[in-house]
Amino acid sequence: MFLYTSLQSSLFxxxxxxFALTNRFDGASTGAFNELNLGHYVGDTLQNLTYNYRIVAxxxxxxxxxxxxxxxxxxxxxxxxxxxSIMLDNTLESSFLLEQxxxxxxxKNKQDSVCVGRADAIITRLPYRICLVVVADCNPLLLYxxxxxxxxxxxxGRRGIFDRILPQTFAKMTTLYGTKAEECLLYVGASIRSxxxxxxxxxxxxxxxxxxxxxxxxxxxxxxxxCIHAQCENIGIKQEHIEISxxxxxxxxxxxxxxxDGITGRFGLLAMLV
Numbered sequence: 117m118f119l120y121t122s123l124q125s126s127l128f129x130x131x132x133x134x135f136a137l138t139n140r141f142d143g144a145s146t147g148a149f150n151e152l153n154l155g156h157y158v159g160d161t162l163q164n165l166t167y168n169y170r171i172v173a174x175x176x177x178x179x180x181x182x183x184x185x186x187x188x189x190x191x192x193x194x195x196x197x198x199x200x201s202i203m204l205d206n207t208l209e210s211s212f213l214l215e216q217x218x219x220x221x222x223x224k225n226k227q228d229s230v231c232v233g234r235a236d237a238i239i240t241r242l243p244y245r246i247c248l249v250v251v252a253d254c255n256p257l258l259l260y261x262x263x264x265x266x267x268x269x270x271x272x273g274r275r276g277i278f279d280r281i282l283p284q285t286f287a288k289m290t291t292l293y294g295t296k297a298e299e300c301l302l303y304v305g306a307s308i309r310s311x312x313x314x315x316x317x318x319x320x321x322x323x324x325x326x327x328x329x330x331x332x333x334x335x336x337x338x339x340x341x342x343c344i345h346a347q348c349e350n351i352g353i354k355q356e357h358i359e360i361s362x363x364x365x366x367x368x369x370x371x372x373x374x375x376x377d378g379i380t381g382r383f384g385l386l387a388m389l390v
Contacts, residue, residue, distance in 0.1 A: 117138060117139065117141060117142045117152060117171075117172065117175055118136045118137065118138060118139065118175070118179070119137045119138065119139040119306065119363065119370065119371070119383075120136070120137045120305075120361065121134070121135065121136040121137070121179060122134045122135045122136070122303075123179070123180075125303070125359060127301060127303070127357070127359045128260070128301065128303065128359070131260065131262060131301065132265060132389065132390050133258075133260050133267060133387065133388065133389050133390065134179075134180045134387070134388055134390060135258055135303065135385060135386060135387040135388070136176055136179065136385075136386050137256070137305045137306060137361065137383070137384075137385050138152060138154065138172060138383045138384045138385075138386070139152065139370045139371060139383060140152050140153070140370060140371060140372055140381065140383060141370070142171065143164070143167070143168040143171070144163075144164045144167040144168055145160050145161075145164040145165075145168065145381060146164070148377065148379045148380055148381070149164070149380070149381040150381075152168055152172070152381070152383070153165070153168060153372070153381025153382060154168060154169065154172065154192075154248065154250045154381070154382050154383065154384040155250050155252070155381055155382030156192070156194070156231070157194065158379075158380070158381060158382060159379070160381065165229075166228060166229075169190055169228045169229040170228045172190070172384070172386070173187070173189070173190050173228055173229075173246060176246060176386055176388075180388075180390070182244065182388075182390075186243075186244040187244075188244060188245055188246070189227055189228055189229050189230045189246075190228065190229045190230070190246045190247075190248050190386065191204060191212075191229075191230050191231075191232050191238060191245060191246065191247050191248065192229055192230070192231055192232070192247075192248040192249075192250065193231065193232055193233065193234070193235045193236065193237075193238060193248075193249070193271070194231055194233065194234045194235070195234075195235070195236050195249070195250065195271045196234055196236065197236065197271075197273055197275040197276055198234075198235070198236050198276070198279075198281075199236065199237075199276065199279050199280065199281040199284045199285075200234065200235040200236055200237070201235055201236070201237035201238070201239050201268065201270075201281075201284070201285050201288055202232045202233055202235040202237070202238055202239070203239045203240065203288075203292065204232060204238055204239065204240035204242060204245060204247065205240070205241075205242065206242070208232070209242065209245070212230045212232070229248075236249075236270065236271040236272075236276055236281060237249075237268050237269065237270040237271065237281060237285045238268065238269050239266070239267070239268045239285065239288060239289055239292065240266065240267060240268075240389070241264070241265060241266040241267075241293065241389070242389070243265075243388075243389045243390055244388060244389070244390065245388060245389070246386050246387070246388045247267070247269045247386070247387055247388070248269065248384050248385070248386050249269040249270060249271045249384065249385050250271075250382035250383065250384045251271065251273075251305070251307065251365070251372075251382060251383065251384070251385070252365065252371075252372040252373055252374040252380050252381065252382050252383070253273070253307060253308040253313075253365050253366060253373050253374045253375050254271055254272060254273030254274075254276070254307060254308075255271075255272040255273065255276075255277070255304055255305065255307040255340060255341075255344065256269070256270070256271065256272075256304075256305035256306075256307070256384070256385035257269070257270035257271075257272050257282060257302065257303070257304055257305070257344075257385075258270075258302065258303040258305075258385060258387045259282070259285065259286060259289070259300060259301075259302055260300060260301045260302075260303075260387075261289060261293060261295040261296075261299060261300055262299050262300070262301060263295075263296070263299040264293040264294060264295060264299075265389060266289055266292070266293045266295060266389075267387055267389055268285050268286075268289060269385060269387050270282060270285055272340075272344070273340075274315075274319070274338065274340060277340055277343050277344065277347070278322060278323070278326055278343075280347065282344065282347050282348075282351075283347055283350070283351055286300070286351055286353075296352075297351045297352030297353045297354075298352060298353075298354065300353050300357060301357045301358075301359075302348060302353055302357065302358045302359070303358075303359045303361075303385075304341065304344060304358070304359070304360045304361060305361050305385045306361045306363035306364070306365050306368065306371055306383070307340065307341075307361075307364070307365055308340070308364060308365050308366045308373065308375055309339070309340075309341065309364035309366070309367075310334045310337045310338065310339035310340075310341075310342075311337070311364055311366075311367060312337070312364055312366035312367060312375060312376075313337050313338045313339075313340065313366070313375070314336055314337050314338075315336065315337070315338045316336075319338060320333055320336075320338075323338070323343075328342075328343055328346060329342075329346065332346070341360060345358070365383075371383050
């Protein structure tokens with residue numbers, strides 16, 4: 117179920133934050149979505165997704181020994197390759213929980229997940245709230261402000277990286293909390309890597325037009341990790357404060373990959389402040 121967690125991370129394991137990167141096993145989904153699909157908008161059934169979210173949340177809370185009174189629904193987004201972010205605070209959560217309570221009465225069942233809206237980043241300082249980003253080749257990012265105890269989970273594919281979703285999310289955290297680059301840690305989960313990400317000339321032209329170095333291209337293949345490192349350097353995030361997953365989603369059959377499979381599910385990066 118989990119490919120990697122913060123318990124294995126020398127950078128994050130002593131921080132007051134926990135995260136887990138899922139694989140594609142131990143879920144209820146079938147066919148192209150086999151098995152642990154967490155993507156709500158890819159064609160899987162609501163019944164399968166409800167089960168998958170429930171077992172992922174339970175396993176996550178158990179993995180990090182979270183008490184029952186701290187266990188809440190998973191917050192996720194309707195992602196659309198934008199630079200939009202949503203701040204999850206008490207006011208917003210109250211509106212979600214009221215809506216959830218009404219739905220639970222109608223459905224006679226507790227909701228295990230809540231969509232915060234259309235966005236590609238969730239920013240929060242609330243503890244014990246699992247925030248989720250789902251991907252199938254894009255980069256799932258976790259940005260953690262160690263001083264102000266705030267975090268953002270970010271969906272950063274090529275479009276998001278080119279449009280600067282990471283710098284924009286960081287700037288919003290700076291406005292909201294006073295976040296400083298030197299106090300941040302960044303985790304980059306599994307994603308398609310330069311070994312597999314072949315692109316056309318128009319992408320190379322856009323890359324150079326946006327100011328990225330030509331070394332971000334490996335022949336006709338794009339290295340988005342190179343682009344992330346460049347943006348981190350511009351922001352001021354220290355290289356030693358960045359952890360990059362070694363896994364290419366397209367190479368690794370244990371993960372979903374849109375480039376490899378076309379119709380497929382989504383794996384996820386879950387993160388929670390404690």
